[in-house]
Amino acid sequence: MSRVYLYIILMAVVTYLIRALPLTLIRKEIKSRFIKSFLYYVPYATLAAMTFPAILSATDYVLSSVIGFAVALVLAFNKKSLLTVAAFSCAAAFIVELFLH
Amino acid sequence: MKVGTFKDFKEGCRDALPICLGYIAVSFAFGIEASKIGMSVFQAAMTSLLNVTSAGQFSALEIIARNGSFIELAILQFIINLRYMLMSCALSQKLDPGLGTGHRMGISYGVTDEIFGVSVLRKGRLYPAYSYGLIVTSVFGWVLGTSLGAFSGQIMPERLISCLGLAIYGMFIAIIIPDTRTSKAVMAVVLSAMALSTVFTYAPVLGTAISSGFRIIIITVVVAAAAAFLAPVSDENGGDKE
Numbered sequence: 001m002s003r004v005y006l007y008i009i010l011m012a013v014v015t016y017l018i019r020a021l022p023l024t025l026i027r028k029e030i031k032s033r034f035i036k037s038f039l040y041y042v043p044y045a046t047l048a049a050m051t052f053p054a055i056l057s058a059t060d061y062v063l064s065s066v067i068g069f070a071v072a073l074v075l076a077f078n079k080k081s082l083l084t085v086a087a088f089s090c091a092a093a094f095i096v097e098l099f100l101h
Numbered sequence: 102m103k104v105g106t107f108k109d110f111k112e113g114c115r116d117a118l119p120i121c122l123g124y125i126a127v128s129f130a131f132g133i134e135a136s137k138i139g140m141s142v143f144q145a146a147m148t149s150l151l152n153v154t155s156a157g158q159f160s161a162l163e164i165i166a167r168n169g170s171f172i173e174l175a176i177l178q179f180i181i182n183l184r185y186m187l188m189s190c191a192l193s194q195k196l197d198p199g200l201g202t203g204h205r206m207g208i209s210y211g212v213t214d215e216i217f218g219v220s221v222l223r224k225g226r227l228y229p230a231y232s233y234g235l236i237v238t239s240v241f242g243w244v245l246g247t248s249l250g251a252f253s254g255q256i257m258p259e260r261l262i263s264c265l266g267l268a269i270y271g272m273f274i275a276i277i278i279p280d281t282r283t284s285k286a287v288m289a290v291v292l293s294a295m296a297l298s299t300v301f302t303y304a305p306v307l308g309t310a311i312s313s314g315f316r317i318i319i320i321t322v323v324v325a326a327a328a329a330f331l332a333p334v335s336d337e338n339g340g341d342k343e
Contacts, residue, residue, distance in 0.1 A: 037329035
């Protein structure tokens with residue numbers, strides 16, 4: 001069995017336990033304000049750390065990545081949908097790369 | 102009956118249609134990334150079917166690509182998907198207290214940001230039949246998009262794939278940036294996480310000593326803990342409107 005399948009199954013087990021343990025065992029609400037706050041901030045910190053600076057090398061050219069990043073920031077700040085932000089970000093990078101070739 | 106009827110199931114399917122369409126697009130981007138590191142269409146689809154988590158799956162690719170350690174992968178998934186624990190706690194409040202463990206385990210499989218969002222908005226008790234409708238429809242889109250993406254990644258021209266690499270980051274940005282308008286704390290969290298991430302990536306020793314998986318783990322724990330300490334959220338949804 002290839003190592004890839006072990007990775008897939010391991011992450012599936014960890015992720016499932018996170019979802020299943022509270023639903024099956026803990027039947028009360030979390031009281032600790034600190035833990036609730038911590039869990040509230042986790043996605044923002046994780047996604048921000050995953051996005052930058054990795055996004056700068058997402059395409060073949062730093063310039064097209066930077067333009068795509070800028071477009072995404074402006075659209076997201078104006079509360080456009082997930083799809084709109086992602087699509088226009090890719091399109092902007094594609095147009096920039098047309099000129100770079 | 103606490104389980105719900107076929108009508109509840111159909112309502113779940115209907116309510117999940119927007120999620121399904123969104124998931125096809127998002128997982129398409131994941132499929133392309135998975136094919137870039139050499140995963141087959143089957144492996145990518147299996148990952149999506151068993152995990153159903155965009156940030157978790159995406160972050161795992163980097164570790165899989167370089168044959169990273171299993172411990173690192175487990176901790177990374179735990180931290181990134183920790184938010185599901187909060188959602189599961191909240192969902193448990195909406196279930197019939199007498200609902201059996203089997204159905205609870207079934208609903209657990211489909212706790213994602215989007216399915217959770219629709220589930221908590223459902224009026225009254227949450228019936229498993231309704232949840233299963235949501236889950237079946239959403240996961241169908243998630244796995245379909247992944248397969249199409251992984252397949253396209255193998256046949257599409259390189260320049261197109263290069264630009265589509267931005268899609269997943271575009272979605273992350275679309276999730277985190279809107280809330281920075283209403284919450285200074287969220288703005289501070291986003292900016293410090295990005296700043297720290299930059300330091301960890303380019304600093305002479307740190308950049309090479311710490312893998313990207315542990316980088317994300319450390320930054321998430323430090324920044325979220327600091328924010329929770331300095332700006333604890335007030336209402337139960339966690340929105341602090343400053």
